[in-house]
Amino acid sequence: MGNNLMVRKVAYEADVIRLTIGYDFYETASIAEVFSILADNHINVDMIVQSVMDGVKPIVSFTIAKEKFAESLRILEASKVSLGFQFADFEVGLAKISITGSGMVFGPGVAARIFARLGKGHIPVKMxxxxxxxxxxxxxxxxxMQAANMLHDEFALIH
Incomplete structure (x- = not known):
């Protein structure tokens, strides 16, 4: 299968913020309730990454739009005790780059090519x-923009 059959488009979105919540123990984490309280307040959560490993305190990171940042932080801090987390941290100045196409599941190596190309350009992948x-x-x-252009080139897409 050729690249252009697998990867069709590169899209990007600016002003993404990553929020990270840390817990002392997985058993005390109310992760479902975190996302429920945000949904109840009309805050859309995009990417979610949870990390639970033996001997390491569990965390969950997720992205939200910049305009919902202050409200999200206020809601989380106000509910900190009931949600059971120990800290909430954030990172601003982020963007999301998406590679889309049908059949990518049948084309092994797409993610590897993304990481390799961005790595060659010294662009860190945060999530x-x-x-x-x-x-x-x-x-x-x-x-x-540099990352989007690199991936356009990597997958031989028309700019």
């Missing part, structure tokens, strides 16, 4: 999410 039709990465916003 990643993948499905059958899309791979999205979070990168520094000031490198958003």
């Amino acid at each position: 990643v999410s993948a499905s059958e039709v899309k791979v999205s990465v979070i990168v520094p916003q000031d490198e958003m």
Whole structure:
């Protein structure tokens, strides 16, 4: 299968913020309730990455739009005790780059090519999410256009 049959489009979105919540123990984490309270307040959460490993305190990171940042932080801090987390941290100045196309699940190596190309350009990947039709990465916003152009070139897409 050729590249252009697998990867069809590169899209990007600026002003993404990553929120990270840390817990002392997985058993005390109310992760479902975190996302429920945000949904109840009309805050859309995009990418979600949870990390739970033996001997390491569990965390969950997720992205939101910049305009919902202050409200999200206020809601989380106000509910900190009931939600059971120990800290909430954030990172601003991020962007999301998405590679979309049908059949990517049948084309092994798409994610590897994304990481390799961005790595060659010294663009750090802060988060990643993948499905059958899309791979999205979070990168520094000031490198958003460079990253998008690199991936256009990598997959031989027309600019």
